[in-house]
Amino acid sequence: MMEVYLDNNATTMVDPQVFEEMKPFFCDIYGNPNSLHRFGSGTHPKMLEALDYLYAGINANDEDDIVVTANATESNNWVLQSTWIEQILNGDKKHIITSEVEHPAITATCKFLERQGVEVTYLNVNEEGVLEADAVKEALRDDTALVSIMWANNETGKIFPVEEIGKICKEAGVIFHSDATQAIGKVKVDVQAANVDMISFSAHKFHGPKGVGGLYIKKGTPLMPLMHGGEQMGGRRAGTVDVASMVGMGKAMHLATNTMALAYEENHVRMLRDKLESEILKLPDTIVIGGRENRTPNTTLISFKGVEGESMLWDLNQSGIGASTGSACASEDLEANPVMNAFGSDSELAHTGVRFSLSRFNTEEQIDYAIEQITKAVERLRGISSSYAYAPQKHVSGL
Ligand code: PLP
Numbered sequence: 001m002m003e004v005y006l007d008n009n010a011t012t013m014v015d016p017q018v019f020e021e022m023k024p025f026f027c028d029i030y031g032n033p034n035s036l037h038r039f040g041s042g043t044h045p046k047m048l049e050a051l052d053y054l055y056a057g058i059n060a061n062d063e064d065d066i067v068v069t070a071n072a073t074e075s076n077n078w079v080l081q082s083t084w085i086e087q088i089l090n091g092d093k094k095h096i097i098t099s100e101v102e103h104p105a106i107t108a109t110c111k112f113l114e115r116q117g118v119e120v121t122y123l124n125v126n127e128e129g130v131l132e133a134d135a136v137k138e139a140l141r142d143d144t145a146l147v148s149i150m151w152a153n154n155e156t157g158k159i160f161p162v163e164e165i166g167k168i169c170k171e172a173g174v175i176f177h178s179d180a181t182q183a184i185g186k187v188k189v190d191v192q193a194a195n196v197d198m199i200s201f202s203a204h205k206f207h208g209p210k211g212v213g214g215l216y217i218k219k220g221t222p223l224m225p226l227m228h229g230g231e232q233m234g235g236r237r238a239g240t241v242d243v244a245s246m247v248g249m250g251k252a253m254h255l256a257t258n259t260m261a262l263a264y265e266e267n268h269v270r271m272l273r274d275k276l277e278s279e280i281l282k283l284p285d286t287i288v289i290g291g292r293e294n295r296t297p298n299t300t301l302i303s304f305k306g307v308e309g310e311s312m313l314w315d316l317n318q319s320g321i322g323a324s325t326g327s328a329c330a331s332e333d334l335e336a337n338p339v340m341n342a343f344g345s346d347s348e349l350a351h352t353g354v355r356f357s358l359s360r361f362n363t364e365e366q367i368d369y370a371i372e373q374i375t376k377a378v379e380r381l382r383g384i385s386s387s388y389a390y391a392p393q394k395h396v397s398g399l
Contacts, residue, residue: 050250157299208252306388
């Protein structure tokens with residue numbers, strides 16, 4: 001049986017070239033980078049190279065900061081909690097703007113801040129799953145401390161108008177943070193062109209190791225540290241740096257963001273995703289949630305009418321295919337996917353979405369096999385679904 005991994009928005013395989021770069025830092029060059037002796041300072045050249053790759057990958061200015069964190073969750077928490085302490089508790093602001101379709105690393109943190117008295121506006125997306133920049137403009141208040149809007153959505157792949165939002169925030173003098181976790185390596189992320197003050201990312205989403213991520217901080221952006229201790233990361237995040245992970249993340253960033261890599265993503269990965277999607281859409285009562293426009297090249301979120309997403313995943317798993325229902329049914333009471341609910345779609349749609357997310361390591365042979373198996377699974381599951389036989393055969397409106 002062929003094995004096909006189509007859950008790359010959850011995490012990716014470590015690129016073997018990244019793994020090779022990391023290896024020396026476990027048993028050979030293992031000194032603490034802060035030590036003065038050669039065992040420690042021997043790590044510096046590769047750490048500096050990693051930083052260079054990180055700066056180049058997002059087009060950061062030399063004067064800006066990139067701080068290595070544990071992951072995007074930490075970076076997002078840092079931005080929100082520091083904003084709260086610095087600008088709200090100890091300042092005169094009260095308000096944060098975000099969207100309803102952010103990852104829980106943003107929304108759950110915002111809920112926590114609301115319990116501390118912070119006012120949060122959760123903007124809704126349009127029927128195509130995209131946040132309109134004007135909605136940000138309308139929501140801005142004199143006491144808004146921060147706008148946090150993702151670069152690309154993890155479930156639908158929809159790309160948000162960060163450049164426009166960046167411009168609006170700049171004009172209003174409000175700090176703009178974007179969670180770019182699902183954008184790096186899939187589309188061009190240029191922090192200067194986007195006028196963004198901070199972005200978060202996680203290495204394991206672009207073929208780097210797990211447990212390491214970053215926060216880009218534009219020069220002059222106020223952000224107090226949350227980790228106090230040693231002077232690592234210029235005093236912005238205390239704690240001995242995991243050199244192997246940092247070096248791995250740098251290499252992964254380099255491999256994912258150079259022009260050739262992005263062109264490959266645009267051509268090869270998009271071609272495979274479009275083939276998968278077009279073939280699946282030949283099945284009746286099957287739609288792409290949010291439509292096919294304006295997405296990262298690797299993602300498709302498909303609703304199969306009458307087929308519970310969880311059943312579909314289980315069936316596909318038997319055939320060696322790994323996909324996802326995103327955050328759908330994450331809880332034991334089979335709560336529907338909040339991203340799909342945010343579209344205002346009916347609850348059936350929310351329960352029938354399956355996300356396929358590809359990577360540069362997928363082959364056409366794998367995609368052909370996946371098409372075959374998905375088709376069989378849908379036919380089998382619809383055959384035993386009482387609701388499908390009796391359901392009116394119409395597409396869900398507006399999507
Ligand atoms: N932000 C987005 C948009 C994500 O998709 C994810 C992970 O799926 C995260 C943040 C959190 O990443 P991590 O678990 O590496 O912290």
